[in-house]
Amino acid sequence: MMENDNSLAILLSNILEARKKKNANYSLRAFARDLGISSGRLSNILNNKYLPGTSISNRIIASLNLNEKECEEFNQILEECHKKFKLLGEAHLLHEEEYALIRDWHHFAILNLMETSTYVDDPNWIAGRLNLTVETVIESLDILEDLNLIEMKKGKRYPTYKNLTTTHGIPSEVVRESHRQIITKSLDSLNDPNDIRDITSVSVSVNMANLPKVKELAREFRRKAALLLEEGERTEVYNINIQIVPVTKNIMKNV
Numbered sequence: 001m002m003e004n005d006n007s008l009a010i011l012l013s014n015i016l017e018a019r020k021k022k023n024a025n026y027s028l029r030a031f032a033r034d035l036g037i038s039s040g041r042l043s044n045i046l047n048n049k050y051l052p053g054t055s056i057s058n059r060i061i062a063s064l065n066l067n068e069k070e071c072e073e074f075n076q077i078l079e080e081c082h083k084k085f086k087l088l089g090e091a092h093l094l095h096e097e098e099y100a101l102i103r104d105w106h107h108f109a110i111l112n113l114m115e116t117s118t119y120v121d122d123p124n125w126i127a128g129r130l131n132l133t134v135e136t137v138i139e140s141l142d143i144l145e146d147l148n149l150i151e152m153k154k155g156k157r158y159p160t161y162k163n164l165t166t167t168h169g170i171p172s173e174v175v176r177e178s179h180r181q182i183i184t185k186s187l188d189s190l191n192d193p194n195d196i197r198d199i200t201s202v203s204v205s206v207n208m209a210n211l212p213k214v215k216e217l218a219r220e221f222r223r224k225a226a227l228l229l230e231e232g233e234r235t236e237v238y239n240i241n242i243q244i245v246p247v248t249k250n251i252m253k254n255v
Helices: 007-022 028-035 039-046 053-064 068-088 096-101 105-113 121-132 134-146 171-192 208-229
Strands: 091-094 152-153 156-159 163-166
Touching: 007 028, 007 039, 007 068, 007 096, 028 039, 028 053, 053 068, 068 208, 096 171, 105 121, 105 134, 105 171, 121 134
Parallel strands: 091 163
Antiparallel strands: 152 156
16 A cells, blocks of 8 residues: 655645745744754654654644644644554655656556465566566566565565555656556546446535545545455455546635
């Protein structure tokens, strides 16, 4: 399972960027000072390596001068982050340069295929199951081995880590390319029978102020759906895509 979102990191990153826009000289060190924590601890929060406890959280809330509603929202975000980390367990952190090497969809598909009960450690078999060329599979296995993301167990290759996560600072072009590939795979699935896929949509008029809450619902659903699908004997590899996109253009900014 792959996760790459941390709402607390995103929240604090957005605040930092907003302050930088007002003051070009404002730095992460200055932000840490204003929050009443060390720059190292703030860096770890922004890079998904640390979640603050009650004491540090109260210090951050006080320094941000949050009102009662904002405090409640902050604590809710923190609670959800702790829940997510508990669900994921120990996750291996992929750094920017590592994620860039395996951003293509098939690398993660191969890692997940290795966890199925029918897995055969043979590039030809993997290529047949994922509709890839044998050359692509061999190249992917080499990259995964170089990054220590696969290891040999009883003569077969398996994922070294159960869960992978990424830092918040992945360049947008890298993320966009990864998302583009996953969406393209969803388009390809339109030719699959209905009983093995579910692609639905609904068009709604929206209150933009509620969009962050809906995005969090989507994150929570994705995490729970992944855990449910991983229960019991696993034989297939699926992508879980949730698309929430505007149909209207020139979104109003007064929300």
